Amino acid sequence: METETILVDRNVNKEETYSQAVEMLQTGEVVAFPTETVYGLGADATNAEAVAKIFAAKGRPADNPLIVHVDSKESALNYVQNVGPKAIQCMETFWPGALTLILQTKPGVFAENVTASLSTVGIRVPNHPVALNLLKRVKLPIAAPSANTSGKPSPTLAEHVYHDMEGTIPLILDGGATMIGIESTVLDMTSEPPVILRPGKITKKDLEAVIGTVRLSSEIQGNIPKSPGMKYIHYAPEAPVYLIEKTDGLIEKAIAHVQNDGKKVAILSSEKHPSADYCFPLSEETLYASLRKCDQTDADLILAAISADANRSEAMMNRLEKAADHKWFS
Numbered sequence: 001m002e003t004e005t006i007l008v009d010r011n012v013n014k015e016e017t018y019s020q021a022v023e024m025l026q027t028g029e030v031v032a033f034p035t036e037t038v039y040g041l042g043a044d045a046t047n048a049e050a051v052a053k054i055f056a057a058k059g060r061p062a063d064n065p066l067i068v069h070v071d072s073k074e075s076a077l078n079y080v081q082n083v084g085p086k087a088i089q090c091m092e093t094f095w096p097g098a099l100t101l102i103l104q105t106k107p108g109v110f111a112e113n114v115t116a117s118l119s120t121v122g123i124r125v126p127n128h129p130v131a132l133n134l135l136k137r138v139k140l141p142i143a144a145p146s147a148n149t150s151g152k153p154s155p156t157l158a159e160h161v162y163h164d165m166e167g168t169i170p171l172i173l174d175g176g177a178t179m180i181g182i183e184s185t186v187l188d189m190t191s192e193p194p195v196i197l198r199p200g201k202i203t204k205k206d207l208e209a210v211i212g213t214v215r216l217s218s219e220i221q222g223n224i225p226k227s228p229g230m231k232y233i234h235y236a237p238e239a240p241v242y243l244i245e246k247t248d249g250l251i252e253k254a255i256a257h258v259q260n261d262g263k264k265v266a267i268l269s270s271e272k273h274p275s276a277d278y279c280f281p282l283s284e285e286t287l288y289a290s291l292r293k294c295d296q297t298d299a300d301l302i303l304a305a306i307s308a309d310a311n312r313s314e315a316m317m318n319r320l321e322k323a324a325d326h327k328w329f330s
Contacts, residue, residue, distance in 0.1 A: 007172045008163050017173065022138045025169055029154040030054055031148040032161045033134055035126040037098050037183050037200070038154040038288065039161050040069065040144030041169065042134075048111035051143055054112070057168040060150040065116040066143040067100050067184070068123045068197050071135035078122050079109045079141055086211040087189040093210050096127035098180055098201045102188040120190055130175040135232045146183065147172075153291040153323070156181045156274030160292060181285040182315050187214070199315040201284070235323040237291045239266070239302050242329035243320060246271075256330050258301055266299035270307075284316050291323065303329055 008017050021031045030043045030049040034116060038315035041057060043050040045068045055062050070076050071089040080103040087101055095289060100122045105115060114120050123141075126132065135142060146154040147161040147169075155161045158174035165172070183198030185207075193213040196204060207214045244254055251267065255275050258265040268290050273279050278297045280290035294302050304320050306312070 002165055003170055005162065005166045005169055005172065007158060007174060009174055018133060018137055021134055021164040021171055021173060021244070025050075025134075025140065025142065026055075029171075030057060030169050031171040032158075032165060032169060033131055034128055034173065034178055035069070035131045035144075036128045036179045037126070038178055039147040039158065039172075039179070040126075040131070040142075040177045041147035041161075041165070042069070042142040042144040044145035045110050045114045045141040051111050051113045053169075054143065057165060058145065058148070060145065062113055063116050063196050064145075065118060065120075065122065066145050066250065067186075068110065068114065068121055069126055069131065069142045069144050070123060070136060071132055072125060073243070075135075075141070076125065079106055080104060080121065080123060081106050082304055084145045084189065086194065089211055090187065090189070090207070091125075094202055094206075095125040096132065097125070098127070098184040100184045100186045100198075102186065102190055102197065104190060106278075106283040110141070110143075111154060120172070120188075128175060128179075130173055134173070151236055153237060153288040154183060156288050160288075163292075171214055171306055181278055181288060182319065185315070188217075191215075199318050200316065203314070235288070235291065236325070237295045237302065237323070239299050240327070241291075241302045241304060242318070242327050243306050243324050244303045244306045244329040251303065251305055254303060258303075263300035264298055265296055266294045266302045267305060268294075268302065271303035273305075276303075282316075283319050284313050287316055287319060 009073050013073050030053045032041050041054050043054050047191050049185040082104045102120050102122050105121045149164045158177045161172050180201050186198040188195040188197050193215050196216045197217045204214050255265050264277040267273045267276040268282040269283050280293050
């Protein structure tokens with residue numbers, strides 16, 4: 001059964017809007033709202049039926065754990081246990097902010113479909129006025145993965161959410177463009193040293209400056225997926241994505257090769273490529289918006305131009321590799 005989806009303009013009566021959103025969340029509905037990273041699709045994390053509506057709207061596999069959003073460190077500590085000093089340091093340094101901490105849950109707090117039946121949960125305090133205001137008013141932990149169809153590019157505008165979710169969710173709060181544009185860093189605090197399960201804006205270097213040694217998930221064998229983004233293809237537009245090295249002449253040769261086959265090519269790059277049929281900017285902030293713009297074209301293939309620079313964004317590379325399913329153009 002199709003649902004009427006209301007996209008609430010950010011300039012309308014805010015008090016009425018928040019009251020409507022809070023009532024929906026408290027009565028088991030889902031609401032899309034902005035965070036500083038991407039837009040989230042939220043539901044009461046203690047209500048299994050409400051959480052099931054997230055999976056239904058996204059078409060998301062139910063064995064993928066969800067991140068829980070709360071309004072403060074104090075709220076987070078109501079839901080987790082065995083929280084060590086390093087986790088407290090991370091909370092005090094990076095919250096509100098784009099850092100999700102994997103911690104041990106208190107028994108019986110969250111619905112099992114939030115944690116994928118694990119004894120751990122990912123939890124964070126978002127750094128966005130709309131998200132924080134909503135969380136303070138609703139007085140519930142809110143499970144909120146990205147508000148997009150599962151596997152597709154995450155939404156950085158309310159319009160992206162509406163495109164994917166029209167007819168499946170009742171309410172979208174428009175908070176404008178997200179500031180960071182890429183999902184939070186996920187840090188597993190149940191390991192020692194802690195492990196970055198998903199890279200984001202907050203880097204390994206940032207974390208190590210606060211808590212010392214941090215490992216990457218690529219260094220650990222046989223990890224149980226405790227975080228979103230560790231299973232399945234993610235962030236993919238309709239046309240196939242290929243990674244390509246940003247070296248002299250290689251991109252132009254690739255464009256010519258694709259066009260000689262009678263196909264159209266879109267380029268994601270920090271530089272202009274006039275010979276391409278379409279060219280969109282490539283950075284952490286623009287990645288998802290650019291992938292979505294590719295879907296609005298008739299491009300048959302997307303090339304993402306990757307710099308060999310050792311200082312390139314690990315978070316962006318993580319998303320691009322998943323979008324391309326690790327395919328390189330050759």
